[in-house]
Amino acid sequence: MNQMKKLEDLAFNNTYVKLGEAYFSRVLPTPMVKPQLVAFNPDAAKLIGLDPSESTRPDFLEYFSGQCLFPGSDPVAMVYSGHQFGVRVPRLGDGRAILLGEVVGENEQGKPTTWDLQLKGSGQTPYSRFGDGRAVLRSSIREYLCGEAMHALGIPTTRTLCIVGSDEQVFREEVETRAMITRIAESHVRFGSFEYFFQRDSQNNSQNREVQRLADYVIREHFPEIEAAFEPGTERYGAWLTEVTMRTARLIAKWQAVGFSHGVMNTDNMSILALTLDYGPYGFMEEFDSAFVCNHSDENGRYAFLEQPGIGLWNLNVLAHSLSGIMSRDHLVAALKTYEPTFHDEYLNLFRAKLGLVQKHDGDAGLISELLGLMEQTHVDYTNFFRALGKLKIESDDANDKIFHDFFGLPRQDWRQWAELYRSRLRTEIMRDGSIKDQNAGQNTDQNSSRYSEFDAAREKRMNGANPKFVLRNHLAQRAIDAAVKYRDYTEIEKLLHVLRTPFSEHAGAESYALPPTGDDKNIQVSCSS
16 A cells, blocks of 8 residues: 555445445444543554554544544444354344444555444444443453454454543443444454344345345355356355355364363354454463363353364354355255365364474374373463474484473373374374484484474474464463553553463563563453443
């Protein structure tokens, strides 16, 4: 993008509105009183071509606190339904978010891209039910931080342009202060959007016209390669659902690889573009526990860490049912069948990278599974363990091994057995050219030892590029929230973002951001109000 824009240069459109009034309700944001800028994201501003210096203008706060509208914007709240904790709710919709419209910018690769701008926490809409439609500073900071953390980890996500706060009081579990974020995404259409219109079509006997109109819109705006490759009809819809299925599978595999738990994988929180959407009671796993539940409102563990892959497929089945009127059963089934192999392949590839493996071997799944089982025995810190694993030497070394069974508390014998399996697997990586022989064949020469050292150094570098040193731990987010809420000190947000934006770097002097929580920090709980 050659020239950065001023606020008045943001040219708004709203293609979603052209679908018709059944798809939304027009509503104006509830303006904030005496807004204050809490955080501004220059990286997100770049996506829409906005000059970061525009954030210092007095009218910046007016635009992004709902006090005035951008010329050309057409504010609407989108309607959808969804399955919440497995139970269908006929009508949900944007209860505290208003879509201002779309702005043309570019993506990270410099490709022209259209971005939705949405005010979240902007007041009541027809879909607020019994809520006030507002957001609080605490939850707004959590969404901002996590969106940026996930993006830096290479995981598709919504982004936040800015947080605006005020002294207005909002009641959740206690009295808090109001905040509003401007969320950026290529689309805010959800699985639940199709659920809603499938039900409407069924009730109105309208032969799936509304579902088809929405599907055609999404394909035209966001899957142009599919529109170009297939004639209108069930084959095009089948190719599109296949792509949505595969993207969703890869997204959830990425969640699993970094130890991320979404917390509320309702179908209304599932993006049709497979973006990580609606950050509420999320959590990055610390002590490894495959049954980890980050949302204390999830009493039955429906969205536990180990359940996420299965819930992803369950949600896709709900989406497929909503599309059953516009495509054949064969195409529906074929699309859904791509989920498990896509997830499996992505998951194994990600974990091979975490283990520093380049080649594919049939036994890799077992090697990974055994390691995770070993980690679960002693609940080692997930992020720190994988980061440290790069330092394991390919040649057996008691002092090197001692780090893992002493520092991480891994059972000595079990750890040594797995470490030898891992070392054996690593040797297969460097025996391709025959220059290094198997140690068991008595061919471990000084030359081979030197080659092992070179291999270890290169492998550790690869692993450090796949295993982050820093993730958004709950106590770190809470530290930034406490400073902002209690003292209006927003510097901790920026300090934390500094390491989260480059999570694979060492960041000398910031080692405390990589430490697991201690004491009361280990007991922080989040719920759906988060």
